[in-house]
Amino acid sequence: MRNIIPVLTVVGLLIVVWYGAAVALNAQWARDVAARADKTLTFSELVADTWSQDKPKLPAPHQVGAELWETTVMKKVTSKRSLVYHTWVTFSATFLGFVMGTALGTLLAVGIVFNRTMDMSVMPWVIASQTIPILAIAPMIIVVLNAVGLSGLLPKAIISMYLSFFPMVVGMVKGLRSPDQMQLDQMRTWHASGWQTFWKLRLPSSMPYFFTSLKVGVAASLVGAIVGEMPTGAVAGLGARLLAGSYYGQTVQIWSALIMAAALAAVMVGLIGLIQRVTLKRMGMA
């Protein structure tokens, strides 16, 4: 809890900047409205107006806060207007995609470390896969999977997996290769098999890398799930809220969905960090 004060300081600073920016960005609209009504605004009137518009360019923090309160606490979680419901939809796709991405990434890393052919052939494709813009490939995945009768959670999870397996592969290849030559020689003097070396040395040695990759991977998973929700016709999920918000110029709704996504990412990364601390401490590696 020692780091709570610096965090709060930064949050406070951001809010101050945010309020200032809201005044700057929304002032033009406020003046235009006033000019049409043949009025001139005093400075305090101007500020009050920029912080309370219906469709501001940049909503003020308290407007987003009110919207968040309105759509989380005041709505039933089963309601389609509840942000909790949409967050849950996004989270379930994120989680499934994250689990699949972690499994795929780890398997590929094991293959790459143990098989020279895979090392030479798979790695370039893994890297190439990440150079394709996810926004371009996501609708394709949705369409193709829909054609074979798959819709709903799975297509989104696959897009999420597509983004999250990459940090896993890179991190785990490095982690599984982290034992030094002496440790490998030692295994050789005991005539250990490749499997024993993997299970007793390489895998435990890779744990710090594993957790770091998990943290990067889960954030990427969330991005993938949100992107996956956009081309599906904006049915449900945080991605759908973002898209619907931008159709109707509901900037307050967009910002509250963004804040919710950020909070979801923070909770997931924080949870992994907690598991990491406990595990590595028990393994004597922290």
Next chain:
Amino acid sequence: MNDSQSVISASNLDLTFQTNDGPVHALKDVNLEIHKGDFVSFIGPSGCGKTTFLRVMADLEQPTGGTVTINGVSPEEARKSRAYGYVFQAAGLYPWRTIGGNIRLPLEIMGIPRAEQAERVRRVLELVELSGFEKKFPWQLSGGMQQRASIARALSFDADILLMDEPFGALDEIVRDHLNEQLLKLWARTEKTIAFVTHSIPEAVYLSTKIVVMSPRPGRIADVIESPLPRERPLEIRETPEFLEVAHRVREGLRAGHGDD
């Protein structure tokens, strides 16, 4: 003690590493016999091939010429039959395993039954005077204790040969003296054959029945000294004229080997 029984035998051993700067002669025409129960030290400056020689015995490097036999068979067969325990310069204990767990590691790999594992761990911990530390983690032990645990690990599967590559090189003088004394006691109790690489003249003379002085470029044996010291050696033996005499001869051998550089 049967002195005629050769445990490690090297004849006309050559090893050349191919590097980007051309070939490096790590070992050239090395001949040596190590008998059962010997304590042999290899001493020499960096690049004299002493560690490489030990690694060849352990089948961690392949010679480019000549032959080595361990217990009459090739190093590879010896390694596969777990004929030797190897102690590296660093203890190399796994932080996620307790001391007991670390010593159990080679036993698990070798498929020794659980009950026997526990018994062996207890026995080797007693040998290195670490009884009671079985459940501690490596970070809870000093450097010297960690190295003792790594020796216990090398002893756990009852190999007759112990190959040690500067095991005390990273420790301070006081700890080193203590561990040298303990190692001699352990050697007397277990009757192992020990090959020991070191940088330190007093350490080599104090421990060994046979001292192999090596010189670099190309790595070769400059002198082999059969120690006249008794097998029973208190630390004070290092003040005696016999000890100083042997140390002098080692130093001479090192100087001669160094030649003009």
